[in-house]
Amino acid sequence: MxxxxxxxxxxxxxxxxxxxxxxxxxxxxxxxxxxxxxxxxxxxxxxxxxxxxxxxxxxxxxxLTAEERNTFRLLIKISGVGPKMALSLLSGMSVGDLAQTVAKQEAGRLVKVPGIGKKTAERLLLELKGKLSPDLALPVSVANDAQADILQALVALGYSEKEAGTALKSLPPDVGVSEGIKLAMKHLS
Known part of the structure; x- marks a missing residue:
């Protein structure tokens, strides 16, 4: 593998x-x-x-993230959901959005993703209930554009949103992007 x-x-x-x-x-x-x-x-x-x-x-x-891969693996275990549909679902919404959708049991949001009909959406909600971490549904709060850029860079480097959010909290509020990334990575290591 x-x-x-x-x-x-x-x-x-x-x-x-x-x-x-x-x-x-x-x-x-x-x-x-x-x-x-x-x-x-x-x-x-x-x-x-x-x-x-x-x-x-x-x-x-x-x-890029373990959360995406784990969610993909959860999705393909569901009857009627193949790898292409799981990829389409993850392209149409983030893991956090999916966790929030499942927590709120909103089939309407899933139907908007190409390739997912009403029955598949209902099956997804039923099968995923309790399997996606509620922490994924909580968005990381950012105070300004620099922090948003730092968060995006950390996620692109392979850190989870939760880890990146924790690192953001340790940074001074007025830090620049490049210095913030360095400090955040130092905090994470």
Missing amino acids: IGKLSGVIAEKSPPQVLIDVQGVGYEVDVPMSTFFNLPGLGEKTSLLTHLSIREDAHVLFGF
């Missing part, structure tokens, strides 16, 4: 990226939340992965 890839981004074509790992190119399907937080072409990145094996293909799915 391939659990993680670290390499250089060779190509980006939504929802797929090509990661060059020491001369071997891996095609990885990613949710749009991960896609938009990836660095540019030629830059290094690290993705947590899930390998799906079918009769006709081996498909790698990549995620």
Whole structure:
């Protein structure tokens, strides 16, 4: 099982990226939340992965955070939800939004995601009830644009939103983005 890839981004074509790992190119399907937080072409990145094996293909799915990958794995265990639908769901809403939707039992929000009908939405709400952490539904509060940029950078570096939020609380309120990222990473290590 391939659990993680670290390499250089060779190509980006939504929802797929090509990661060059020491001369071997891996095609990885990613949710749009991960896609938009990836660095540019030629830059290094690290993705947590899930390998799906079918009769006709081996498909790698990549995620920037463990929460996304864990939620993806929860979703594909549900009858009628395959990897492509799970990817579509994670592209249509964040893990926090999904946790909040499940907690409030809002089928209407799930139906808005392409490929999910009323019956599938109801099945998702039933199957996911109690399985998604309520902490994921609580958004991390940011005081200004600099803190929002710091939070986004930490999540892109592979820290969970919860870890990044904890690190943000330890920073002085008027810190700049680059200094804030350095201080937050020092706090997290």
